[in-house]
Amino acid sequence: MRLSRIKANLERRALIYDLIRAFFRSEGFLEIETPLLVPTVAPEKYITPFTFNGWFLSTSPEMHMKRLLAAGYSKIFQICHCFRKDERGQFHNPEFTMLEWYRVGADYMGIIEDTERLVCTLAKKLKHRSTIHYQGKEIDIMPPWPRVTVREAFLRSAGWDPFARLDEERFEVDLVEKVIPSFDAGRPTVLWDYPVTMASLARLRPGSPPVAERAEVFIGGLELANAYSELNDAAEQEKRFKQEIETLKREGKHRVVMPEKFLDALPGLPECGGIALGVDRLVMLFCDAASIEEVIAFPRDIA
Amino acid sequence: MDIGEVSRNTKILINGVPFAVEDVKFVKPGKGRAMYYLKLRNLFDGTTRDQTYHSSDKVEEVHVSSNEMQYLYKEGDNYVFMDNENFEQHHVPKEMLGTKSQFLKEGLVATVSVMEGRILEVIIPKFVELMVVKGAASTKTDTITAQSKMVELETGVTLAVPAFVKEGDVLKVDTRTSSYVERVSTKR
Numbered sequence: 001m002r003l004s005r006i007k008a009n010l011e012r013r014a015l016i017y018d019l020i021r022a023f024f025r026s027e028g029f030l031e032i033e034t035p036l037l038v039p040t041v042a043p044e045k046y047i048t049p050f051t052f053n054g055w056f057l058s059t060s061p062e063m064h065m066k067r068l069l070a071a072g073y074s075k076i077f078q079i080c081h082c083f084r085k086d087e088r089g090q091f092h093n094p095e096f097t098m099l100e101w102y103r104v105g106a107d108y109m110g111i112i113e114d115t116e117r118l119v120c121t122l123a124k125k126l127k128h129r130s131t132i133h134y135q136g137k138e139i140d141i142m143p144p145w146p147r148v149t150v151r152e153a154f155l156r157s158a159g160w161d162p163f164a165r166l167d168e169e170r171f172e173v174d175l176v177e178k179v180i181p182s183f184d185a186g187r188p189t190v191l192w193d194y195p196v197t198m199a200s201l202a203r204l205r206p207g208s209p210p211v212a213e214r215a216e217v218f219i220g221g222l223e224l225a226n227a228y229s230e231l232n233d234a235a236e237q238e239k240r241f242k243q244e245i246e247t248l249k250r251e252g253k254h255r256v257v258m259p260e261k262f263l264d265a266l267p268g269l270p271e272c273g274g275i276a277l278g279v280d281r282l283v284m285l286f287c288d289a290a291s292i293e294e295v296i297a298f299p300r301d302i303a
Numbered sequence: 304m305d306i307g308e309v310s311r312n313t314k315i316l317i318n319g320v321p322f323a324v325e326d327v328k329f330v331k332p333g334k335g336r337a338m339y340y341l342k343l344r345n346l347f348d349g350t351t352r353d354q355t356y357h358s359s360d361k362v363e364e365v366h367v368s369s370n371e372m373q374y375l376y377k378e379g380d381n382y383v384f385m386d387n388e389n390f391e392q393h394h395v396p397k398e399m400l401g402t403k404s405q406f407l408k409e410g411l412v413a414t415v416s417v418m419e420g421r422i423l424e425v426i427i428p429k430f431v432e433l434m435v436v437k438g439a440a441s442t443k444t445d446t447i448t449a450q451s452k453m454v455e456l457e458t459g460v461t462l463a464v465p466a467f468v469k470e471g472d473v474l475k476v477d478t479r480t481s482s483y484v485e486r487v488s489t490k491r
Contacts, residue, residue, distance in 0.1 A: 044334065046331075046334060046335055046336050046358065086305075086358070087329070088329060089330070089331075090328065090329070091329075092331060169336065169357075172336045173338070175335070176330050176332065200334075216333070226333050253359070276333075
């Protein structure tokens, strides 16, 4: 029986939830909840929401969490379900669990340091010490994790510079087929500083060229988490959303209403960083599970 | 259909050739485009190939029906089957049947996949019951299976069976391995 076979994974999953909550409580974070049924979602070209009676199932709690930050909450975290249509596979289930946290005063790399401490704390409490055994490999998780910029990684593994002339389609293909496979399998990798068009809610750092302050964490080939220095320029954010909405319309994809309440709150958002971390994948790592279905009691196909 | 709806066993048409999807690997960077790495089996010649699709790509789904058909008789190099639903007759070339042909007995019901009138595959039952028409003495030379001998069944296939089997016995045979399973009945 499938459910009895994965019982140890689900027990470990529950323990990981306890440890995540204990970690954030000890760091002074407040656990919050935001709605799953929402009037709109962030317009993003490649994230398709489920719709329901003119409403949406949340694709991410990001906008609501930022509304709390704008109202004066300074350290918040949440574990919640997110819904993304058509995403199913070895590492995807259309309903999945996200851990998000935001910290006022931090930037994206400060949040990456939080992530390093979180993963190491979990590993220690789960008696993994400083390495995780995942799918036949020993992964040394001692911080600091190796960091590589998008530009360096692409020049090295794909032979081109996405900042010189960005071909977004080629970017995705090369990221998956060349860049991620080139990462050291025995260490986590932080990929940071993205082309400006590839981070719709991240702050830009001026320069030549300017970069989006976005960082992603990869462990054991899994894309685990995505961090931003959060954009708090409402005019810039509205401009980016408009572009995305236009693209969605032009390509005949889903319709999204402009997230007005979020944009209204944005001028009150202090300098902060935040991250979205895939909890199912984190549990996969600590259970040495090859597929997301081994850590979810009822994945979509048998829900 | 949208590539997102494709799953294992979906059948799709590429340049007029039908393929069965044997495996779908879904890869998607969190903020990026989804990629679908498909392993496809050509339903005409059985060869496999890999093909990559991206989110919102469209593929042409092809409907392959599974029909129950009864084997009637052999005609030259073809085997004639009749669809039990509409009584249409189909000629199946012997190459498509391979070793399966040696278990075809008049009246045997097979599952036949048909795409727009064209036969793609004939699946015969895993087990069939056939009568022994010609027995042989136990092979004295074979020391390892001293208790076995070769017999000929009513469809012409020869098979190793235990020594107690005799002409007129009906045997259960595994068609996948061409091997004896058990004796179903014996002539008194």
